[in-house]
Amino acid sequence: MKRWLFLAVASFLQAAEPLPLVELPKGQTFLVFQPHHDDHTTDYGMGGLIARLVDEGWKGWFLRASNDEKDGAASYGVNDQVNLRESQAAGKVLGMEGVYSMSWRNDYMDSIPLLELREQLIVLIRKHRPDVVLGHDPWAHYDRNPDHRKVARALAEATWMSGLANVHPEHVALGLRPHRVPVLFLKARWDYGRGHEANVAVSLTAEQVRRKAIAYQTHRNVYASPAMGASICKQLEAEGLTATELDGLSDGDAAVRIEEWYMDWISRKVGAANGAKYAEIYYRVAEFDHLPGLKSYLEKSQLKK
């Protein structure tokens, strides 16, 4: 865990105005569209919200668009398989129903036709008919990860174009009907400058943060390595510091503990900045946001049946 990251995150959170803590929208199904095995468990969002959705009775599926072959120290094939297995395990910890993998070549997604990737998302949207989709913010700036950008862009269009019958009309043969996704929760690193400005905060319970932390460190191919545990313990020693909770733990167990502390710390920090014990923050695209001229009219005029 790098010290600069702590400092950047901490200073960002201190500077920001509190965001409105929002209720979850009405619904029962959500999809998470992201390129990588671990994107649903990152410190800057998703895992806590996923756990909360599940706790409130929702069913959710995770899409891993890439094959993660470059993420980890092993060979391509091994990374792909191990990362997928860990992603499935992390999804289970959060309470998700399953993981789909489109297995596109990691960090070489530029050559994928955007419309082909978009169609894969449209198929999943029409199959599961989600009330909410989670993913990276397609309008965020400075995300140098090409897979994040590509999948986010496909998500931006798939979530509304899936509602048009003339978009891939062949899907009717599979019994799939058009469905527009009404609400999006979008994330991006908040320490990447002005690009992504969250507009809502979602409060979390300690139990949801606990599952988020476990889901995160479940990705042992890339996180919580014994070497990381050893290096941090050594650093503490060099600075004359001790952490009694780490006493007697193996390097691997120490690394796991440290990762979980970090996730707890960041979730607490985001919570404190937004009036909750624990929280995550998002750019939420709400129902009818795409019709700015009609939004307030629809809110005022609609009635319960």
Next chain:
Amino acid sequence: MKIFLLFATVCLWNQSVLVVTADASDYVLCAGGTLAKLASGGAQITLVRVTNDDKDSVNLLPEETANRVRQESEAAAKELGIAKVIHLGYRAGELGGVSPTELRDRIMFYVRLTKPDVMFIPNPYAEYVEVLDRHYTGMAAEEARRTATMPNHQPAHAIAGLSPHIVKELYYYSAPVDPRRREPEGPAQFVPQPVVRDIAGTFTRKLRAAQALTTINQAMAAAIHRRLEDTGRRLPLFDRGLTESAVAKLVEENVRGLAALCAKDTQFRQAEEFHHAGPDYQVPLRYSGAAKR
């Protein structure tokens, strides 16, 4: 003063305007009032409509949808006083698979042909605009304005008598969904600035133009109706079905809502928002001579 007004009117009368839009409705809803005002002043306006809008309809095949929207977009343009509509005919929602350079050069052709003083293009930097065709069209049009000035871009144009052209003024338009759209991003010489334009005088014409797009409007109404139905809600406006008058009323609410949103925190009642790059854009004042004034 009288002489100045006469001069201004004559200038406007000769003004050539090129509007580029990704689809039939975007430019009407975002810039229709301003364009109607320019047309009333005598400006010659050409519209380049990039896609054929073939996806957005109720129970119509793509081909039928495209045919109808083409006719309706001609009618809408007429309401605004637009002299000519060029339909490039790309399939809607598929610009992400079209070469940006190809699209740029198609637009550049019309920049050189119509030699506009002013261009109106979708703002490709506007965030949270879900229709990415608007982003791709904006990028291509912005580039076309630049390459149109350079004879080495498509040199065949010159052989056929089409000379390079400089467009002095540029308006970027976009639906008001970007929460930071009113924030200037940098100094005026280098970055287009947010501006708000009064449209109270041409609001009715903008509304009639929007209402002329009946195929798209029915699809919008049907989508709202379905969403409310699916979630146990209803709109009293639709209690007698999605009738022509109910859809027209919905469009009126939309156009009024947009005009009010764009007029918020200004002296105007009804307005449109743009990012504007004036003649000094990308020309530092000390070079343009404007500083001496």
